[in-house]
Amino acid sequence: MLAAYASGVNPDDPFAALSVGEIDPPAVPEEWTRVPLVAASLNHHDLWSLAGVGLRADQCPMILGTDAVGRTETGEEVVIYPVIGDASLADETLDPKRTLLSELYPGTLAESVAVPERNLVHVPKGWTAAEAACLPTAFLTAWRMLTTRGRLPAEGVVLVQGTGGGVATAAIVLAKALGARVYATGRDPERREKAEAIGAIPIEAGERLPERVDIVIDSVGAPVMAHSIKSLKPGGRLVSCGVTGGPIAEVDMRHVFFKQLEILGSTMGTRDELLEVIRFCAEREVKPVIDSTFALADAERALRRLHSGEAFGKVVVTID
DSSP: OEEEEESSOOSSOGGGGEEEEEOOOOOOOTTEEEEEEEEEEOOHHHHHHHTTSSOOGGGOSEEOOSEEEEEOTTSOEEEEOOEESOTTSSOGGGOTTOEEBTTTBOOSSBSEEEEEGGGEEEOOTTOOHHHHTTIIIIIHHHHHIIIIITOOOTTOEEEESSBTBHHHHHHHHHHHHTTOEEEEEESSHHHHHHHHHTTOEEEETTOOOSSOEEEEEESSBGGGHHHHHHHEEEEEEEEEOOOTTBSOOOOOHHHHHHTTOEEEEOOSOOHHHHHHHHHHHHHHTOOOOEEEEEEGGGHHHHHHHHHHTOOOSEEEEEOO
């Protein structure tokens, strides 16, 4: 079958490790099922895998991709929940052995994927396959950050750092739909204009906000840490899901203890949270922001678009 996969890992030149071509379909363990895929969306996780972050050379070839929509034998379109963990736990994201598709098991940038049967979730009514393929990482992560981890209060105030990425754009539209006032930083006027168009109050990177916020949603990391901490009101929460700008940050602990701040990590979300965000999006008619769409055969172009940092919203791959 056709797939985009890591033929090895290369920290210096990740694209040298990328192959797009024929590969054997994945094995189907007991209580798993093989699902033909219709659309997938990209994440920085795919680029990190090519660079050898979370993926070893001896695990290759490994099909990339965590997010997708497939079609069952009955013709029903389903979202693929990408977390493989202990389903008996109340929160499978806390399973120390949990993994994502494309880490230990082949991923979704392919014509089919094998997953546990419980990992198939109905596509929201009125959503295209391309739109629904944006749910499993970006929308699920943003939802958990805002609700479970961030505990967004009614009519709360949110700052989204680094607008443009999949999680950031999802956080803006979800927070607005939850009734929050949303500020979003952007490194250039064009990105700030796009953030404003989807409901955010645009702010230059590092600019002082006109008010303190309840929650900061951050996937950037080190470069924005000081700004995030200073932007929080007393008792506020900084929720981090990524470090695209760098992992090692300095924190002025005086702000943290004096304002009684919380710094929280958040990774993906549970299957129940995926169902929650799907229901919410269907009820509020919330849709993802899609930057661009590519065919599976053009997966390298799609990944280079993501790597460029110029995408605003999700990069989607369609599968014939």
